[in-house]
Amino acid sequence: MQAYEVFDHDGSFLSVLYLDFFPRDGKQGGAWMTSYREQYKENGKDVRPHISVVTNFTRPTSTKPSLLTYNEVTTFLHEFGHALHGMLSDVTYESMAGTSVYRDFVELPSQIMENWARQEEWLQNVAKHYETGEAIPVELVDKIIAAGNFQSGYATVRQLSFGMNDMAWHTIEEPVTAEVAQFEKEAMEPTELFPDVNGSCMSTAFGHIFDGGYAAGYYGYKWAEVLDADAFDLFLQNGIFDQATAQKFRENILSKGGTKDPMELYVSFRGHEPSIEPLLERSGLKQ
Ligand SMILES: [Zn+2]
16 A cells, blocks of 8 residues: 655645555455545634545556456546545534545546546556556557447346336335235336336345445435536547536536535536536437
């Protein structure tokens, strides 16, 4: 694990960032961002946060450096987005710092970062061959972008159906007397594309809807995609490296934590409420 001191453009101290990339004995699998200390202000002092990104990336060997898969690259960008949310926090109360926001808003700073990995301009800058230093070929970038939309229509309605089933269970007002399978069939019916497989039952196998903090919040995954696609659209308009747009994102979203209603923060960044169009466009679903 490596620790970095992170400074703002004016030289002021922002955060300690711990990057823990590789697997080792006893380490939990997966990838996540966490904070050892949140940002807060007390007696005129701005106490800066200690943020950590933990992953289990492909390890370097004696002959090769760590060669990340595309999935590992997007994972890094995702967790780094959460880390920025933590590191750039500028609030008074610890309980509202960084990622302490509503669940359906917390994945905006992380998911928006993944958009850069679909941009030729960014990939050609970052993805260099480890021996020759050559930038990633345009044909490969095109393949990455094309493959990104494989079965995106099906994936979209599938996510929607999970969200609807989750919300159906969490909005019952009377005890449910119907069979579980029948209940979910009705809940997911509006998004059903294919005949259901006899004997299958999603609800009883779906940890997210009763466990792990997503209860009545599973829709947040899809909603965050609407937000991240619409927010990234402003970067596409102004340039993916445009500092003024980035600064606006930092000021209105990354620094504000949970101090204001998410929609208020979003509108102050974007100038209007999120539109579904950029997500449809990105997923190749626009008619
Ligand atoms: Zn996340």
